[in-house]
Amino acid sequence: PGVSSRTGAEEFWATARRHLIRYSGSDFTPAVIERAAGSEVFDSDGRAILDFTSGQMSALLGHSHPAVVEAVTRSIATLDHLSSWMLSRPVVDLAAALSATLPDPLDKVLLLSTGGESNEAAIRMAKLHTGGHEIVAFDQSYHGVTHASGAATFSVSRTGYGPVAPGNIAIPTPNAYRPLLTRDGEHDWRAELDHAFTMVDRQSVGSLAAFIAEPILSTGGVIEPPPGYFAALKRKCEERGMLLILDEAQTGLCRTGDWYAFQRDGVVPDILTLSKTLGAGLPVSAVITNEEVERRCHDRGYYFVTTHVSDPLAAAVGLAVVTALAENDFDRVARDRGERLRRGLLELRSRHEHIGDVRGRGLLQGIELVTDRADKHPAERLGAAVTAACFDLGLHLNIVQFPGSGSVLRMAPPLTITDAELDRGLDILDQALTTAARRGAAT
Ligand code: PMP
Numbered sequence: 476p477g478v479s480s481r482t483g484a485e486e487f488w489a490t491a492r493r494h495l496i497r498y499s500g501s502d503f504t505p506a507v508i509e510r511a512a513g514s515e516v517f518d519s520d521g522r523a524i525l526d527f528t529s530g531q532m533s534a535l536l537g538h539s540h541p542a543v544v545e546a547v548t549r550s551i552a553t554l555d556h557l558s559s560w561m562l563s564r565p566v567v568d569l570a571a572a573l574s575a576t577l578p579d580p581l582d583k584v585l586l587l588s589t590g591g592e593s594n595e596a597a598i599r600m601a602k603l604h605t606g607g608h609e610i611v612a613f614d615q616s617y618h619g620v621t622h623a624s625g626a627a628t629f630s631v632s633r634t635g636y637g638p639v640a641p642g643n644i645a646i647p648t649p650n651a652y653r654p655l656l657t658r659d660g661e662h663d664w665r666a667e668l669d670h671a672f673t674m675v676d677r678q679s680v681g682s683l684a685a686f687i688a689e690p691i692l693s694t695g696g697v698i699e700p701p702p703g704y705f706a707a708l709k710r711k712c713e714e715r716g717m718l719l720i721l722d723e724a725q726t727g728l729c730r731t732g733d734w735y736a737f738q739r740d741g742v743v744p745d746i747l748t749l750s751k752t753l754g755a756g757l758p759v760s761a762v763i764t765n766e767e768v769e770r771r772c773h774d775r776g777y778y779f780v781t782t783h784v785s786d787p788l789a790a791a792v793g794l795a796v797v798t799a800l801a802e803n804d805f806d807r808v809a810r811d812r813g814e815r816l817r818r819g820l821l822e823l824r825s826r827h828e829h830i831g832d833v834r835g836r837g838l839l840q841g842i843e844l845v846t847d848r849a850d851k852h853p854a855e856r857l858g859a860a861v862t863a864a865c866f867d868l869g870l871h872l873n874i875v876q877f878p879g880s881g882s883v884l885r886m887a888p889p890l891t892i893t894d895a896e897l898d899r900g901l902d903i904l905d906q907a908l909t910t911a912a913r914r915g916a917a918t
Pocket of ligand 1: 589590591592594617618619620689693694722723724725750751
């Protein structure tokens with residue numbers, strides 16, 4: 476039964492408060508969500524809310540896409556789940572389908588459930604392959620909350636849990652909007668990177684295993700390292716015998732206008748992880764590497780058995796997603812719709828003085844809010860107020876706000892979003908920016 480009456484909603488929140496463990500410092504959106512379809516979710520009053528987070532970056536094809544529903548329904552009825560030591564066709568088919576979308580050496584696939592888990596598995600591989608244990612990452616990284624993934628996550632949630640895995644080193648995130656070093660007014664990212672690795676070498680105990688990064692740091696504030704950065708980073712890794720792990724949890728599978736965001740720089744990682752977008756709303760993740768890494772790890776006793784490793788249902792879903800993406804040219808769709816979103820955001824920037832920066836690729840875009848464009852001071856109260864005003868008007872988007880990130884509104888609508896829905900979202904954002912600034916929340 477729905478919770479349409481006021482008493483119903485009050486009771487719902489009272490029960491939630493009483494029985495749920497709170498897993499983040501932020502509040503839930505003030506709505507009881509009953510249904511989700513396409514680009515929208517619906518609350519208990521039947522109100523439609525545009526979901527510019529794609530169910531926080533996972534429902535890549537929109538909520539309850541028919542191909543995903545069909546895969547789940549078919550699979551749960553005919554081949555639900557197997558022992559980790561049994562293989563089924565969907566697993567092998569998905570592994571082959573993923574390698575067909577990737578450049579050549581990346582053709583060995585491990586299927587798991589979540590993003591944190593895929594990075595955990597990738598980091599274990601890098602350790603076994605290199606014999607080292609040190610992991611380097613950006614200081615605004617997010618790779619999950621589990622042991623090694625959490626240790627390589629520098630953006631949030633490091634304190635309060637005792638020692639993290641030893642040997643994790645952060646380097647500055649190359650941020651063209653807030654460059655650390657400049658030369659003739661230009662971001663001198665090469666000098667930043669050189670200096671960062673001088674520091675890495677000083678701190679290392681001689682056991683470097685891998686660098687892990689997102690090609691575009693999403694939770695880090697939608698920050699795209701400059702062209703050429705990853706090629707230079709890969710060289711730094713090779714000089715030190717480290718592997719490069721790219722985490723495309725959010726950017727992978729057409730979201731940024733290419734099948735994979737790393738393709739733009741032409742830098743092939745040693746290990747690639749996919750998660751959120753691969754399941755299009757369900758827990759499906761993958762680790763993909765080359766033959767050499769796979770073989771050496773196997774020879775050294777690689778072990779990553781989980782209950783849902785090589786899960787047929789998860790694989791059927793992943794296969795449905797990859798097939799739907801390929802059949803509908805969703806890379807081009809994301810590029811076109813992303814361009815429309817970006818044009819709209821740039822237009823908003825021309826009228827709203829608190830938008831300091833518009834950035835991103837394809838259907839992953841962010842706007843950074845500042846108190847004034849000259850000093851670029853993060854407009855944190857404004858960010859929170861705009862997000863709340865958007866929600867009141869029927870648009871859900873994420874805000875990224877932690878020390879060092881600035882205050883960034885992040886948008887990643889489903890690739891299936893229509894032009895009309897995109898425009899509606901932009902209209903709401905326009906109104907919300909005006910209302911929030913008028914209320915004096917611009918600090
Ligand atoms: N990597 C990236 C880039 C992510 O954005 C996330 C989730 N926000 C993760 C890893 C962790 O994935 P999960 O929450 O499924 O463990």
